[in-house]
Amino acid sequence: MVCSSCQSDAPAAPDPRWRRVLWIALAINLTMFAGEIVAGIASGSRSLQADALDFLGDSANYAISLGVASMALGWRSRAALLKGGTILAFGLYVLITTLLAALGGGIPQAGTMGIVGVIALVANGSVALMLYRYRSGDANMRSVWICSRNDAIGNLAVLLAAAGVLGTGTAWPDLAVALIMAGLGIWGGLQIIIQARTELYPKPSEDASAQLPLTSGSLQLLERK
Numbered sequence: 001m002v003c004s005s006c007q008s009d010a011p012a013a014p015d016p017r018w019r020r021v022l023w024i025a026l027a028i029n030l031t032m033f034a035g036e037i038v039a040g041i042a043s044g045s046r047s048l049q050a051d052a053l054d055f056l057g058d059s060a061n062y063a064i065s066l067g068v069a070s071m072a073l074g075w076r077s078r079a080a081l082l083k084g085g086t087i088l089a090f091g092l093y094v095l096i097t098t099l100l101a102a103l104g105g106g107i108p109q110a111g112t113m114g115i116v117g118v119i120a121l122v123a124n125g126s127v128a129l130m131l132y133r134y135r136s137g138d139a140n141m142r143s144v145w146i147c148s149r150n151d152a153i154g155n156l157a158v159l160l161a162a163a164g165v166l167g168t169g170t171a172w173p174d175l176a177v178a179l180i181m182a183g184l185g186i187w188g189g190l191q192i193i194i195q196a197r198t199e200l201y202p203k204p205s206e207d208a209s210a211q212l213p214l215t216s217g218s219l220q221l222l223e224r225k
Contacts, residue, residue, distance in 0.1 A: 018134060019066060022144070025127045026062040029055045032123050039116045045108035046101050047158050047177040048116055050094045054154065054181070055120075057090050058147045065144050077199040080142075084192030087147070091185025098178040101171075108174050113162035121155035128152045146191060150184045157181065 033055035040048030061083045128148040135145040157177040164173025 021127075021130045021134075022062050022066050024130065025144075025148070026059055026066070028123050028127055029059040029062065032120055033059060036116055036120060039112055043109035043112035043116075044106050045113045045158075045161075045174055046098055046171075047161050047174050047181065048108075048113055050098070050178045050181050051120060051151075051154055051158055053090065053094070054151060054185070057086060058151065060086065061144065061147055077196045080192055081196040081200070084189045084196060086189070087185050087192065088189030091182045091187075091189060094178060094185060095182035098175055098182060101178075102175050107169065107171050108165055110162045110166035113158060113165065113174070117155055117158035117162055121152065121159065124148060124151040124155055142192070142195060146188045150188050154181045154184060 033052050036048055036052035036055060039045075040050075040052050064079050064083060067079070128145075128151070131145045131148050135142060135149075154177075157180050161173045161177035164176075165171065
C-alpha cells in the first residue's frame with residue numbers, strides 16, 4: 001500500500017491547457033452524439049449507432065476526467081478504473097447487439113454513413129491531436145487519449161463500411177465495422193483497467209526487506225528466512 005504522504009500520490013497541479021482541451025472535447029462529443037444517433041437510426045447503420053454511443057460514453061469520460069484532474073493520483077486512478085470498466089462494457093454491448101443484428105435487418109444508407117463518417121472523423125481527429133501531448137500521462141490522462149485514438153480509428157472504419165455497403169449492396173460491411181469497434185472498445189478498456197490497477201496496487205520492492213530498520217523484530221524475521 002502506497003503511503004498517503006508520498007509525492008507520487010499528491011494532488012496534481014491543475015493544468016489550464018489540459019482542462020481547456022477536455023472542455024472542448026466534451027462539447028464536441030456531446031454535439032456529435034446528438035447528430036450521429038439520429039443519422040444512425042435514420043440510415044439503419046449499426047456502425048453509426050455504435051459510434052454515436054461511443055461519443056456519449058466519451059462525453060461521460062471527459063466529464064469524469066475534469067472532475068478528478070486536480071485530485072491525488074489514487075483518485076485519478078480510481079476514476080480511470082471506472083472509465084475503463086465503462087469502455088469495456090460498451091464494447092461488449094456493441095459486440096452483442098451487432099451479432100444479434102446479423103441475424104436479420106435491412107441495408108443501411110451508404111451515402112448517410114459516408115457523410116456522417118467524414119464529419120465524425122474530423123471531430124475526433126481534432127480532439128486526438130489536442131490530446132496527443134498527454135498520451136503518456138497517468139491512467140486518467142491516458143484513458144482520454146485512448147478514447148480519442150480509438151474513435152478516430154473507428155471513424156475511418158465507418159467510411160470503409162460505407163464504401164463496402166455501396167459496393168456490395170449488403171449490410172455485412174457495416175456489421176463487420178461494428179464488430180471492429182467493439183473489439184477496440186474491449187481492448188482499450190482492458191488497457192486502462194490494467195494501468196489503473198498498477199497505479200492503485202503497485203508491486204512491493206523485491207529488496208524491501210533490506211530497507212527494514214534493524215529492530216529486534218526485523219532481525220528475527222531475517223533469521224527465519
